[in-house]
Amino acid sequence: MSTLFRKIRYLDASAQSLHEGELLVQDGKIADFGPSLGNPDGAEIIEAEGAILCPGLVDLRAAIGEPGFEYRETIASAAQAAAAGGITSIAVLPETDPVIDDPALVRFLRSRGEETGSLTLLPYGAATRGLEGKELAEYGLMKAAGAVAFTDGSKAIASSRTMRLALFYASGFDMRIVQHPEDVELARGAAATAGPRATWMGLPSVYAAAEAICVARDIRLAELTNGALHFAHVTTAEALEHIRRAKEKGLNITCDTAPPYFDLNETAIGDYRTYAKLSPPLRVEADRLAVVEALKDGTIDAIASDHQPRDADDKRQPFAEAAPGGCGLATLLSVTLARVQNGDLSLPQALALLTAKPAAWLGIEAGRIAKGLPADLCLFDPEKSWQVQAGKLPGKAQNTPFDGRALEGVVLGTWKAGRRVYG
């Protein structure tokens, strides 16, 4: 079985600009690409009419409702949303019920991903048993079962002692620890970032410095243990400056951010809009600009969806009581492309942050256009516009912080190992 994409624009692994040409998929793999590939026998022809063909997106961070919170989302529903968003691999957080802190559960998630036929699920193992922040989970056995890194998900590893042990122990297996960077004591009960807006709205708030305090401590612990450390959804200028300096120093530190943190600021929570209640909270404009700057200069290694499915009852509550988190699979590509349209990022930069870089971080054979790689592909029209509407997004989770946002960039089709799974 083979497929020929004609009149595509694409980036090859080394390219810094778009090529026009064709790409051939055979037996689920990228067989060839170039200006013209002739007329291979029996190939299905996809006329792309100048649309961009990029590797399927690799999402470094998403929570999925299954197992345990199927009322919010199932794996099948997440797979539907992912395919519509051009995503073909997702690293999933362990904050399910049961918590993914056991090798059998890692294997279970892997195989549940395979069953979808459209999405590779790459499980994070819990950094501590039950995400309780106390005892280390079984890193060695979970790695053998296919865990990609270890994290307590949306909970920060609060204890310095536990963090030191986790980094030290994981280094023996060449594995990373992923931290939700937030000083837990400062952040307790917070619903917004500290400042005039939170004060006037009467919302419990957390200082932006709570992120930097945690980041600074953990960088020091990583240095102490020679461990590999990744900070998830970094949102503040101060924390990014710490990370920038740690990288200059040659420490094994990486980080990601998510679209809300470079596209929105705290004004989005006006009128107590709970869909814009996230963790970490949306920050002030100066922090948003710092995130954009860190995307430009390479301090940030990947853009993750930070998808957190919530149902209406989780969100239709007074702001302080509503569950934090936004869904983000269907909007990941388009919101990132907005940074290209306004000139902050080049298209190759933006796509690398969504594909090649997270794939390299995860150590998976994906995220690049190269011969012999699995044909995980996304075809999109960068000029076509659409409007985000909560209630009309693909999949079950509708809690988008981008409700009402007009975006450019529409996914026309998604292919997993050569098979069309969307469009």
Place this chain on the structure above:
Amino acid sequence: MASLKHLLGIEGLNPASVTNLLDLAESYALLNRSGKTQRDSLRGRTLINLFFEDSTRTRTSFELAGRRLGADVVNMSVATSSVTKGETLLDTAATLNAMNCDLLVVRHKSSGAPALLAQKVGASVINAGDGTHEHPTQALLDALTIRRNKGRISGLTVAICGDVLNSRVARSNILLLTMMGNFVRLVGPPTLVPGSIGVNGVEIFHDMEEGLKGADIVMMLRLQKERMTAGLIPSSREYFAFYGLDRKKLAYAKPDALVMHPGPMNRGVEIDSEVADDAARSLIKEQVEMGVAVRMAVLETCARSNH
């Protein structure tokens, strides 16, 4: 009279609408004093007092205001322990819609809860205090009390003292007083007076002598016992020594400065009885009296807009 479907906060009002409400309230205050208390402008209307937080004073004040205007008044106190909090709020909204209530007075421990209800019910929603956000009728009754005693509600220096951080009364008062052209000073320990509350016309002090100097009005805030357990201040004894209002500290203000407190008072914590009960200086009783008049004005204005 300006149209006002809901009263969710002082934010959203303008000087003209505040003046209108105060004028109407003033006329009710005079009628109330004359003993001609019964009117029928809200006859046939239903007012529901929906209190998710205990409050005897505010609820009674709204109840009295509603009855004096001839409304049918129902009190609902909703225990927050039995059901999941969010379910209670929206389930209750659905129930109230089914009852065709006209005026809904809401108190809730979460900021923004009345705003959420206002989106879900047909009734006019009046915020009777939400979390640490706003308590608009308190600010209006404070303004009326000040106006009656100082002859104006502009160009005055008002010192708001105590737990500003956790006070919805403070927020509504700051908004109203600055909007009307007064100078507001916030006085208290740094842990209770957030720097981020600064707006034009507001100054922050951590010392009572400096903060009260030249003040026309000294407005004390209630200090909740929980603030001590939360570690925001070390003890009530230390708090009273530095921030409690007694004769000595009141002497820093203008000689004719008047004292206010939204109640209920913690005597010997934020205010000394000698000051609180001094009829020549304290407006605390008049605040309660004006509370009924202001709430009558608010209920009538909202009812008319929602007709």
